[in-house]
Amino acid sequence: MIALSMGLIAAGGAGVAVLLLQVGHRTEVVTVVRDVQVGQVLTEQDLGKASIALDPAMKAVSVDDLDQVVGKRAAVELRPGSLLAPSQVTKHSLVKAGEQLVPIGLKPEQIPATTLVPGQKVQLVHVPAQGESETDKPSDSSPKTLTGRVVKTSSAAPGTGVVVVDVATSAADGPTAAAWLSAGTLRLVLAAPDGR
Template sequence: MLTVVRAVQVGQVLTEDDLGKASLALDPAVKAVGSDDLKSVVGKRAAVELKPGSLLSPSQVTKNNLVKAGEQLVPIGLDPEQIPATALVPGQKVKLVHVPAQGTAGTDKASDAAPQTLDGRVVKASGAAPGTGIVVVDVATAAADGPTAAAWEAAGTLQLVLAAPDGE
C-alpha cells in the first residue's frame, strides 16, 4: 500500500518523495492505493490535506486543478465568531453574502430585498492563526464574481454561509 511520508497541502502536486510503501493486509472494505499504482498517482494533486503516516486512498487525489477554468480563488479571513462549528472541507459549497456595514446607507431602514449572494466552493481552510484565531478560507467563485467577492472581503461586508449539499 502507498503511505504518505510528508505533509502535502491541498492542491499540491504529488511526487515520489511524498509517498512511501507499506506491506499490510487490509480488509476489502478499506480503499487504499496499492504500491503498484505509484506511477499513476505521482503528478496528481492532493484533493485534501495529506498527513504523514496515513494510507493514501483513491479519493484523496485528483487529476484536476482545484480551481477550475472559469473560476477565481478568493481568500476570505474569518474571525473566530464567524467560523461555523462544522469543519470547512474542500469541495464544500458555500454562499458569499454581502452584508452592508452598520450605519451605512440602506441599513437604517428595513428592506424586503434579499441580500446579494455569490456561489462558491471551499478549496482550503487554514488553521486558526495564533493570537487572532483568524481562519483563512480559499473559496473558488465564478471568474465574474471574484472581484465582487474580493471587494466585499476588503470592505468587511462579506459573510460566508454554508450551503446545503444540493447548493440551495
C-alpha cells in the same frame, strides 16, 4: 470415539491454519511520508510503501498503482504516516478555468461549527456595513449573494484564531467578492449539501 476425536482435532487444526494464512496475508500499499497541501501535485518523494494486513473495507492505493497517483493533485490535506486512499487524489485542478481564488479571513465567531472541507459549496453574502443606510432598499429585499466552493482551509492563527478559507468563485464574481471583503461586508454561509 477415538477416531471421531482425531477427526475433530484434525479439522480444528486445519481451520486454525486457514485463519493464520488469512491474518498473515499482507498487502503492499502507498503511504504518505510528508505533508502535502490541498491542490499540491504529488511526487514520488511525497509517497512511500508499506506492507500491511489490510481490512477489505479499507480503500488504499496499491503499490502497483503508484505511477497512477504521482502527478495528480491532493484533493485533501495529506499527513505523514497515513495510507493514501484513491478519493484523496484528483487529476483536476481545484481552481478551474474561468474561476478566481478569493481568500476569506474568518474570526472565531464567524467560523461554522461544521468543518469546512474542499469541494464544499458556500455562498458569499453581502451585508450592510455598520451605519450604512438601507432606506433606499425595500424592506423585503434579499441581500446580494455569490456562489463559491471551498478549496482549502487554514489552521486557526495563534492569538487571533482567524481561519483563512480559500474560496473559488467565477472570474466575474472574484473582484466583487474581493471588494466586499475589503469593505468588511462579506460573510460566508454554507450552502445546502445538494448545492441548492
